[in-house]
Amino acid sequence: MSHTIPAVPAASGGQTSGALLELRHITVAYGGFAAVDDVSIALKQGGALGVVGESGAGKSTLARVAAGLIAPAAGRTLLDGRELAPIRRTREQRRRIQMVFQNPDSSLNPSHTIRRILAEGMLLHGTLGPHPPRDVVDARCRRLLAMVGLGEERDILARRPRAFSGGQRQRIAIARALAVEPDVLVADEPTSALDVTVQRGILDLLVRLRREQGLALLLITHDLGVVNAVCDEVAVMRHGQIVADGPADLFFHAPLAGYSGDLLAAAREVALQAALACKPAFRYGGKDLTREGKKNVR
Numbered sequence: 001m002s003h004t005i006p007a008v009p010a011a012s013g014g015q016t017s018g019a020l021l022e023l024r025h026i027t028v029a030y031g032g033f034a035a036v037d038d039v040s041i042a043l044k045q046g047g048a049l050g051v052v053g054e055s056g057a058g059k060s061t062l063a064r065v066a067a068g069l070i071a072p073a074a075g076r077t078l079l080d081g082r083e084l085a086p087i088r089r090t091r092e093q094r095r096r097i098q099m100v101f102q103n104p105d106s107s108l109n110p111s112h113t114i115r116r117i118l119a120e121g122m123l124l125h126g127t128l129g130p131h132p133p134r135d136v137v138d139a140r141c142r143r144l145l146a147m148v149g150l151g152e153e154r155d156i157l158a159r160r161p162r163a164f165s166g167g168q169r170q171r172i173a174i175a176r177a178l179a180v181e182p183d184v185l186v187a188d189e190p191t192s193a194l195d196v197t198v199q200r201g202i203l204d205l206l207v208r209l210r211r212e213q214g215l216a217l218l219l220i221t222h223d224l225g226v227v228n229a230v231c232d233e234v235a236v237m238r239h240g241q242i243v244a245d246g247p248a249d250l251f252f253h254a255p256l257a258g259y260s261g262d263l264l265a266a267a268r269e270v271a272l273q274a275a276l277a278c279k280p281a282f283r284y285g286g287k288d289l290t291r292e293g294k295k296n297v298r
């Protein structure tokens, strides 16, 4: 079925599955420890894939491989079926995959104005042509801010991150990513550092950007509610491996025993229940579910 991760064709080089972004058999080792262990995921054009799992599962490491920030010990990353260099990507390849981090306070330079934060990538990547006039850049910055639901105050471009709330700063970080017109947004726990009351607004924004801009999302989270709000595909990670993956509607609407209380515990229970209930819609880490499933998930 199309939602299961396609098998890698043996010795076939650049064969594609139609996915926009694919990670194949990625392994990342820190010392002798495999933080990510032979993981494959595929993100469709305009799709939203949620990678969910407990803390330490390897989610951020996987996100960084996708964005080209760290090189895996093994495995390949493909964009439009073409293999990307692990880290020394071309400028154009870097432009197409943008990342948003958990904490806007550490990802936005506090001494830079919003204009500078938003314009930097556009100027580097030439999104507005080689030498865009200042008013063209400003107009583009204002459109970006409107796109992420920020105000129209006259002085907004001259302000610095400190003048905004945490949720607004995360919107600015998202606007900065959008500034270079990426195809893929990799968002690593984009709402985890925010007040519960503003989390929903950021998730709604991601849903809207996907719909309106055709942006594909690779959304990393420990929170199943976040996946449920935004994603149409789910991959559950544990101990560096994918233990279950498939369509979100099956994942969330399969009979779910134990889906209450602590979401992290629930994630494991849900992964197991969904995998059991929906097989073969849910692949189970490539392993025989009946023999290995319980051992892997609990």
Ligand SMILES: Nc1ncnc2c1ncn2[C@@H]1O[C@H](COP(=O)(O)OP(=O)(O)O)[C@@H](O)[C@H]1O
Binding pocket: 030, 035, 053, 054, 055, 056, 057, 058, 059, 060, 061, 062
């Ligand atoms: N730079 C690093 N050096 C050594 N170990 C790391 C490093 N980054 C992450 N790890 C370890 O790799 C594992 C996965 O980490 P991470 O990808 O951050 O997980 P998650 O995002 O799911 O919480 C954890 O055990 C973590 O301690």
Ligand SMILES: [Mg+2]
Binding pocket: 059, 060, 061, 188, 189
């Ligand atoms: Mg993480």
